[in-house]
Amino acid sequence: MNSERLENMVKEFKIYTDRINAIQSALNLFVWDMSVDAPKGGTASRAKYMGLLAAEAFALRVSDEMRDFLEALEAERDSLDDAVRAMTRICRRQYDAYQKVPVEEIREYSELTAKAGAVWEKAKAENDFAGFAPTLEQIVRYQIKFAEYRGYEGHRYNTLLDDYEPGMTVEKLDRFFDRLKAVIVPLLKSVQASEKKINADFLQRSVSLEKQKQISELLMEKVGYDLNRGMLRENEHPFTDNMGKNDVRITTHYHENAFLSAFYSVLHECGHALYEQNKMDAIADTILDTGVSMGIHESQSRFYENMIGRSEAFWENIYDDLIKILGADFKDLSARDFYEASNIARPSLIRIEADELTYSLHIMVRYEIEKILLSGGLDVYDLPRLWSEKMREYLGVEPDSDARGVLQDVHWSEGYFGYFPSYALGNAYAAQILHAMRKDIDFEGSVRSGRLPVIQKWLAEKIHQYGSLKTPSQLIQDVTGEELNADYYTLYLKNKFSLLYTIH
Numbered sequence: 001m002n003s004e005r006l007e008n009m010v011k012e013f014k015i016y017t018d019r020i021n022a023i024q025s026a027l028n029l030f031v032w033d034m035s036v037d038a039p040k041g042g043t044a045s046r047a048k049y050m051g052l053l054a055a056e057a058f059a060l061r062v063s064d065e066m067r068d069f070l071e072a073l074e075a076e077r078d079s080l081d082d083a084v085r086a087m088t089r090i091c092r093r094q095y096d097a098y099q100k101v102p103v104e105e106i107r108e109y110s111e112l113t114a115k116a117g118a119v120w121e122k123a124k125a126e127n128d129f130a131g132f133a134p135t136l137e138q139i140v141r142y143q144i145k146f147a148e149y150r151g152y153e154g155h156r157y158n159t160l161l162d163d164y165e166p167g168m169t170v171e172k173l174d175r176f177f178d179r180l181k182a183v184i185v186p187l188l189k190s191v192q193a194s195e196k197k198i199n200a201d202f203l204q205r206s207v208s209l210e211k212q213k214q215i216s217e218l219l220m221e222k223v224g225y226d227l228n229r230g231m232l233r234e235n236e237h238p239f240t241d242n243m244g245k246n247d248v249r250i251t252t253h254y255h256e257n258a259f260l261s262a263f264y265s266v267l268h269e270c271g272h273a274l275y276e277q278n279k280m281d282a283i284a285d286t287i288l289d290t291g292v293s294m295g296i297h298e299s300q301s302r303f304y305e306n307m308i309g310r311s312e313a314f315w316e317n318i319y320d321d322l323i324k325i326l327g328a329d330f331k332d333l334s335a336r337d338f339y340e341a342s343n344i345a346r347p348s349l350i351r352i353e354a355d356e357l358t359y360s361l362h363i364m365v366r367y368e369i370e371k372i373l374l375s376g377g378l379d380v381y382d383l384p385r386l387w388s389e390k391m392r393e394y395l396g397v398e399p400d401s402d403a404r405g406v407l408q409d410v411h412w413s414e415g416y417f418g419y420f421p422s423y424a425l426g427n428a429y430a431a432q433i434l435h436a437m438r439k440d441i442d443f444e445g446s447v448r449s450g451r452l453p454v455i456q457k458w459l460a461e462k463i464h465q466y467g468s469l470k471t472p473s474q475l476i477q478d479v480t481g482e483e484l485n486a487d488y489y490t491l492y493l494k495n496k497f498s499l500l501y502t503i504h
Ligand SMILES: [Zn+2]
Pocket: 268, 272, 298, 301
């Protein structure tokens, strides 16, 4: 192909992928509206629009036109710049994955999941698993069908894992979780046997909504979340949504008698948001203008929530400002008290409230269950029983209700099977990234003195700016000099909790 023809083709390819990106952004905006502020009566109409839009984007991804673009551009691979090469790689993945799935089924499925959120919310509020089970059963049936259309090597679940973390498989994750389990389970036993008792009762003291909102503002300012290109709203299940790097929104949920819940959800979502906001301008509003994988995304949210937010240095930094807001009710407490209470380790029922040490055990429960569900070997109606069994096995506790058990997470209602492992991978990536960061900057010193922009700059330069330009494995290799290595995370946990609970 002569250079003028190639140049034209690249131009047309970019316009074509911009159309996909525009539809995806519209869908993201629907999701935001639906979760935050939309009237309930419009659920069915919105679901219909979303189904049609999803089918439209899908058709563009698997069209003959896309196939022709890919074949032509791949033949010219060496003449393409990094961005176009990355776009070609992403479109090729999607084309190969989905061209065998009938578009009509994608439309039906998208309509189903757009409605399922409201069904799940009601079932959770009423502690009525049977109210959600038929919808869930349909979603699982679609997931299995899609995986069959797409084809897979090894376990059927691999196709879904690969969607969220390219290259991830059951075989790799089994090994990964075995390594975590080998350290976390005995460490948790030592923590429980420790003489050291941490007081966390004061975390249940009442904090008004007004004060909690001020705390959120303080946190957003500290971490450098740009509110000119973002906003904070309230909803049931905190999340981050974005329409490219220049419109990145987050939500939180305030609980009067658990102010740390919103405190940590804001830090968590700010971690996601900074990743999205800090991408380079050159990829803005293209299909590369998004985080590369959910594992890497969760590494950024967990970095801000845990590595920074649950460190003693951060509590020392934020203490004075926080006490000013919290007022006389909390004056009897020191920064150390907050640090210890925010790290109290004990088996619990709710994943999003779990401490750093037991968190990955909650993920293992979901991973094991999804593996069985996707193999087709489980009746959806048996889920509550299996949930209790797995909770007992991994955490030694059993839910007192389905609302606080199998119904607690929003993910399955959205069809996000294969997503949960991203959280555990994110924890591990985050520890590995922290290890690399320490070689360049004084992490504790920067956090203690409030120099969080130094940390943000490092993350932006090494990770955020690339969006989807690099693959996850390439990225982690470039940042840390090696592939994902769970040892950094287990070592981080051992060091932190041995000190905290004076275990020798
Ligand atoms: Zn997250």
